[in-house]
Amino acid sequence: MNDRPSAHPTGVTRLSGITPSGQVQLGNYLGAIRRWARDNTSGDLYFVSDLHAMTVPHNPAKLRALTRQQLAVLVAAGLPTEALFVQSDLVRELGALTWLLECTCSYGEASRMTQFKEKSNSSTGFRLGLLTYPVLMAADILAQGATEVPVGDDQRQHVELARALARRFNGAYGEVFVIPEATLPPNGARIRDLAEPSRKMSKSAADTSGILSVLDSPDLLRRKISRAVTDNMSRVEYRPDEQRGVANLLDILAACTGTCATDAARDIESYAELKGAVADAVVETLRPVRERTEEILADPAELDRLRAAGAERARQRCAHRLNSALRLAGVG
Structure with a gap:
């Protein structure tokens, strides 16, 4: 299942992520994961974006369990293990790069992100991470040297921010970052909540009666x-x-x-x-x-081994880029 088709054109790296905000559901599988497994090539990378799940109050044990579960689902679906990693396993690298990019980003740019405006207007107790997580997303993209980021319209604005920050950093300090392109993924299945078909099926829905989870019996x-x-x-x-x-x-x-x-x-x-x-x-x-x-979940040692190997590959991919960025910015 992990045999990889022919590679993308030379130099193309495509990056996709999934956030463990709940159990993987049918819409995630039919709309994205199944397609990733079917269409992946040697330039593709996939990661579990567990740090992105921390912009709202969360249960640490549940987040850890969902992260492992999502990684296991990606492996089980047939994604190549050499292309997989967990975001928080690069927390030191991403933390350093996010700080560099935050010092490159203006408050106005961050506060104009649509998701921040919508969610902050509905809550007086929103976390600062809700404002800054698009910069972390930019770090995810730029650290791995991604040239293409398949996203829906709701995330296109975040890729545009990554492009702007990469250009600004390169212009101020020297050429370090690849300028990524946002690409529209192929139209996937648009699965809606069985109990409320006016809304999408969501793994973070409070009411799970209309959600079909991949691991449901x-x-x-x-x-x-x-x-x-x-x-x-x-x-x-x-x-x-x-x-x-x-x-x-x-x-x-x-x-x-x-x-x-x-x-x-x-x-x-x-x-x-x-x-x-x-x-x-x-x-x-x-x-x-x-x-x-x-x-896979019944063999935690093997899952730990796959995860550690993925983390090491991801660190190696970003090490030279991060070290160069730190040095050029005057702190490395």
């Missing part, structure tokens, strides 16, 4: 799907604007079976039949990943 997956919100129209047709719940179930079925949602609806006559088909497809899609993840 088959029985639990079936129960959650059987309770999925539909409507009273009693027709199985793909009408996302009129029938959000039904359309979401058809999107899930299509993503699991490799067809389109309209085609998936054709031979299904009732909501009960639809839910049964979705349950079967989800259980079988997630079964090998869940079982392999459980095997």
Whole structure:
């Protein structure tokens, strides 16, 4: 499963991350992780961004457990172990680089980040990390020399900040950092909450009744799907604007079976039949990943070995760049 396809064009390094804010859910797997495993090349890097999960109050033991669990899921899904690492294993390197970049970034730039404006307006007790974490994200990108960062529209602004800081640092002190490009990932499955199909399925949702987690048992997956919100129209047709719940179930079925949602609806006559088909497809899609993840988590010494090896490779990739940046800035 870890054989790697042919490499990107020379010099291209693509970086993607996933934050352990909750258990990996079906949308994460179908929309990103499965594609990473299928399409990765020798220039790709993937990391568990556990430091990013600390911008809100968190339970340390839970964060540690979720980080290990996410790393295990990535391995189980077939991502190459030589391309994986955990962000906090580079905390000293990233801490030093983040400080250099914070001293390059203006308050105005940081406070204009959309996510900061939205979340800080809704809370009077927000953490300073909510303001500065886009600079940490810039450090993640620049430390590894990433040339491409596949992100959705909600994160594109953060990559633009990384580009601006890299240019400014290079201009002030000397050429150190690659200027990364934000790229749009291929359209993945857009999975919505089964209990509230007006919102995306999220691993950080407080109510998990509509969330299908990769590690949920088959029985639990079936129960959650059987309770999925539909409507009273009693027709199985793909009408996302009129029938959000039904359309979401058809999107899930299509993503699991490799067809389109309209085609998936054709031979299904009732909501009960639809839910049964979705349950079967989800259980079988997630079964090998869940079982392999459980095997990996049952061998903590091997997971520790894989994690340590990934951390060492990540440190080696960023060492020369970080040392050069510190020296040019006058502190190394």
